Amino acid sequence: MSMHQSAARLHGGMAVSRRWEDWVSVLAGLYLALSVLWTTGAPAVWFVPLGVLVILAGVWSEAQDTSLIAEIAVGIVGVVTFISPWLGGFTGMMRVDWTAWIVGAVTVVMAIIALIVRRGPTSERRMT
Numbered sequence: 001m002s003m004h005q006s007a008a009r010l011h012g013g014m015a016v017s018r019r020w021e022d023w024v025s026v027l028a029g030l031y032l033a034l035s036v037l038w039t040t041g042a043p044a045v046w047f048v049p050l051g052v053l054v055i056l057a058g059v060w061s062e063a064q065d066t067s068l069i070a071e072i073a074v075g076i077v078g079v080v081t082f083i084s085p086w087l088g089g090f091t092g093m094m095r096v097d098w099t100a101w102i103v104g105a106v107t108v109v110m111a112i113i114a115l116i117v118r119r120g121p122t123s124e125r126r127m128t
Helices: 003-007 020-037 044-063 068-088 094-119 122-127
Strands: 009-011 014-016
Touching: 020 044, 020 068, 020 094, 044 068, 044 094, 068 094
Parallel strands: none
Antiparallel strands: 009 014
16 A cells, blocks of 8 residues: 555545645645745736646646646646746746746656656556
8 A cells, every 4th residue: 555545534435635745736836826925026927827727736636646647737837837937038037037946846846756656666556
C-alpha cells in the first residue's frame, strides 16, 4: 500500500485524500493570485488568472485520484507561470519575475512529485 493510499481515510462514507503536493500547488496558486496586492508592479492581468488556473488544476488533480491528465495540467500551468515574465513582457522587475519563477517552479515540482508518487513502481501497482 502506498503512502498516499494509507493516508486516505474513510469519512462519512467518502474517501478523504491527503495528497500534500496538490495542496501545495493550490497554496502556490493562491499566493500568485493574491501577490498583486503586495508586489509593486505585479501584472494582475497575468498573475490573477494564472493563480486561479493553478488553484483549479491543483483541486482537479486532488479530486481525480489517478488522472494523468490532471497531473500533467498542473505541470503545464506551472511551466506557463514560470515563463510568464517573458510571455507577458514584464521581465526586469525582479520581485515580479521571482514571484512567477518561484510559483511556477514549485508548481512544476509538485506535479512531478505527484506523477512519481502516484505512478510508483510497477510492482506496487500490481499489488493494489
